[in-house]
Amino acid sequence: MxxxxxxxxxxxxxxxxxxxxTKNEQEERVKVNExxxxxxxxxxxxxxxxxxxxxxxxxxxxxxxxEAKFKYKKQHYSxxxxxxxxxxxxxxxxxxxxxxxxxFETILKYFNTYFDHVRFIKIQKQYINASHTNDLQFINFVLxxxxxxxxxxxxxxxxxxxxxxxxxxxxxxxxxxxxxxxPVSSSSYEYALY
Amino acid sequence: MxxxxxxxxxxxxxxxxxxxxxxLFLVLLFAxxxxxxxxxxxxxxxxxxxxxxxxxxTYSINFTARSRYFLYRDATIQYKQQQVxxxxxxxxxxxxxxxxxxxxxxxxxxxxxxxxxxxxxxxxFNYKTQKLGVRYGHRFRTxxxxxxxxxxxxxxxxxxxxxxxxxxxxxxxxxYFVGAxxxxxxxxxxxxxxxxxxxxxxxxxxxxxDLKLQTGLEYRLEAYNIKxxxxxxxxxxxxxxx
Numbered sequence: 001m002x003x004x005x006x007x008x009x010x011x012x013x014x015x016x017x018x019x020x021x022t023k024n025e026q027e028e029r030v031k032v033n034e035x036x037x038x039x040x041x042x043x044x045x046x047x048x049x050x051x052x053x054x055x056x057x058x059x060x061x062x063x064x065x066x067e068a069k070f071k072y073k074k075q076h077y078s079x080x081x082x083x084x085x086x087x088x089x090x091x092x093x094x095x096x097x098x099x100x101x102x103x104f105e106t107i108l109k110y111f112n113t114y115f116d117h118v119r120f121i122k123i124q125k126q127y128i129n130a131s132h133t134n135d136l137q138f139i140n141f142v143l144x145x146x147x148x149x150x151x152x153x154x155x156x157x158x159x160x161x162x163x164x165x166x167x168x169x170x171x172x173x174x175x176x177x178x179x180x181x182x183p184v185s186s187s188s189y190e191y192a193l194y
Numbered sequence: 195m196x197x198x199x200x201x202x203x204x205x206x207x208x209x210x211x212x213x214x215x216x217x218l219f220l221v222l223l224f225a226x227x228x229x230x231x232x233x234x235x236x237x238x239x240x241x242x243x244x245x246x247x248x249x250x251x252t253y254s255i256n257f258t259a260r261s262r263y264f265l266y267r268d269a270t271i272q273y274k275q276q277q278v279x280x281x282x283x284x285x286x287x288x289x290x291x292x293x294x295x296x297x298x299x300x301x302x303x304x305x306x307x308x309x310x311x312x313x314x315x316x317x318x319f320n321y322k323t324q325k326l327g328v329r330y331g332h333r334f335r336t337x338x339x340x341x342x343x344x345x346x347x348x349x350x351x352x353x354x355x356x357x358x359x360x361x362x363x364x365x366x367x368x369x370y371f372v373g374a375x376x377x378x379x380x381x382x383x384x385x386x387x388x389x390x391x392x393x394x395x396x397x398x399x400x401x402x403x404d405l406k407l408q409t410g411l412e413y414r415l416e417a418y419n420i421k422x423x424x425x426x427x428x429x430x431x432x433x434x435x436x
Contacts, residue, residue: 027363056361069326069362076326093326119289121324158290164251165289 027058035066036085042136043068047143072143078124079139087135090127090142091154096120099153099176106176107153117160121167125150150174156184220395220411235424237266238276240412242431256283265428277303283316293320313340327362330355344384352376364400372396372408388417396429404435 032040035055043053051071058065064083069076076093099107111118128151129138142149153172158165171179244258260279264272281299288294297316303309315338322331335350354374358364378390396410412427 026365027361028365028368029361117289119291121290160289165287167290 027056030055030057030066035068036081036083038085038135039066039068039081039087040085042139045136046139047072049073075146077143087129087138089129090139091124092127092142092146092150094123094125096123098125099123100148103153103172103174103176107155107172107178110172110176110178111157111159115159115161116163119158120155121158122156124154126152126154126171128152152179217395217397235266235426236264237426237428239263239265239428240430242429242433244431244433246433246435252287254285254287256285257281258283274308275306276308277301277306281314283318291322291324294318295320310341314338315340328355328357344382346380346382348378348380350376350378359397366400366403368400370398370400372398372410386420389419391415391418394429406433407431408433 032043032055034057043050049072053068053070056067056069058067065088066081066083066085068079068081071077078091078093080088080091082088096104125146127138127142127146127149129135130151131138133141151174153174153176155170155172156167157170158167160166167184168181169184170181173179240260240262242258242260244256246254246256248254258279258281260281262276262279264274264276266272267274279299279301281297283295283297285293285295295316295318297314297318299312299314299316301312301314304311317336319334320331321333322329324330331352331354333350333352333354335348335352337346337348337350339346339348352374353376354372356370356372359369359371361368364370372394373396374392374394376392376394378392380388380390392412392414394410394412396408398406398408400406408429408431410429412429414423414425414427416423416425
C-alpha cells in the first residue's frame with residue numbers, strides 16, 4: 001500500500017519534471033562554476049564586501065541568461081549576463097522616493113495619461129553599458145557610486161485601465177521618458193497562496 | 195530523452211537536499227515539543243482537497259473538502275475520524291496585493307459521534323508584499339462559529355511567508371516553503387475569552403501549472419490563557435486550479 005502510494009507520487013513528480021522541461025522556462029540557483037567562465041572571474045576581482053552573493057540561471061524558450069545577485073553598501077544588486085557571459089545590465093533595487101523629483105514627475109505624467117490607476121510593485125535603477133569601457137570596468141564604475149549613473153528606471157506596476165488590472169514591466173529613461181513596456185506573468189508572482 | 199528527464203529529476207532532488215535537512219530539523223524540534231507536552235497531547239491528521247476557479251480578473255471562488263482524524267490520543271497511536279469540513283470562499287481582488295474574502299463553512303462531527311456540527315461565516319482581508327523572492331502575507335479574519343444555539347466570535351491574524359526552494363521564481367516542478375504564525379481570539383457570551391496560537395511549516399510542490407501538493411506540520415496551543423491544550427497536526431493537501 002505504502003509502496004503503491006510512493007510509486008504513484010514518484011510517477012507524478014517525474015511527470016511534472018517532464019512538463020517543466022517541455023515548457024522550457026526555468027529559473028534556478030546555480031553554483032559559481034556553472035556560471036559563464038568570463039563572468040565568474042569578475043566576481044573574484046570585485047570588492048570583497050559583496051554580501052549574499054548568489055548565482056542564478058534562467059532559461060526561457062531558446063534564451064539562456066545568467067544573473068548574479070548580491071548586497072553591497074546596503075543595496076541589492078542584480079547583474080545580468082547572456083549565455084556567453086556578456087554583461088546585459090546592472091540593476092539596483094530602490095524605493096519610489098529614490099527617483100529624482102523631475103524624472104518621477106515625468107514618469108507619473110505617463111501613467112496618469114495612459115492608465116486609470118497605478119501601484120508600484122518593484123522599482124529598479126538600470127545601468128546599461130553604452131560606453132567603451134569593458135564589462136568589469138563598468139560593473140566597478142556602478143558599484144563605486146551607483147547614484148545618478150543609471151541609464152534607466154525599470155518599474156513593475158499593477159495598472160488599471162478600463163476596469164482591468166494588469167501587471168506590467170515599464171522601462172523609462174533616466175530623465176523619466178517612457179521607453180518600452182511588456183506584460184509580466186503574474187503567475188511568477190503568485191504561487192503558494194491558498 | 196528519458197535519460198535526460200531522469201537527470202533533471204536527480205538534479206532537483208540534489209538541490210532540494212539541504213532543504214530536506216532543514217525540514218528534518220524542524221520535525222525534531224516538534225518531537226521535542228511533543229515529549230514535553232506529554233499526556234494531554236494529541237496528534238491529528240488533516241487532509242485537504244481544494245479547487246480554485248477564477249470567474250473574472252477580480253473575482254475568484256474556492257471549494258474545499260477537509261477531513262480530520264485522530265492519529266495519537268490518550269497516549270496511544272490510533273486512527274479515528276473526527277470530522278469532515280466543507281467550505282466555500284468567494285474572493286474579491288481589490289488590487290494586486292489586497293483581497294477581500296467571504297466564506298461559508300460546514301463541519302460535521304455528528305456522523306462520527308465526536309461532537310457537535312458547526313456552521314461558520316468568515317470575513318477575510320488579505321494583504322501581501324513581495325521582496326527578493328520572499329512573499330509576506332498578512333491575513334485578518336473574523337468568524338462567527340455557530341454551534342447549536344451558541345455563537346463564538348473568533349478573530350484571527352496570520353502572518354505567513356513563502357518562497358521557492360530553488361531560485362527566486364517558482365517554476366513548474368519546483369518546491370516551495372510556507373511558514374505561518376497565527377493568533378486567534380475567541381469570544382462568546384457563555385465562556386471566558388480564549389487565546390490560541392498556531393505555528394505551521396509546510397513544503398509544497400507546484401506539480402503542474404494547475405496542481406500543487408503541500409505537506410507539513412502545524413502546532414496548536416489552544417486556550418493557553420485558561421488551560422492550555424497542545425496538539426500537532428499532520429497536514430496534507432492537494433489544490434487544483436480549474
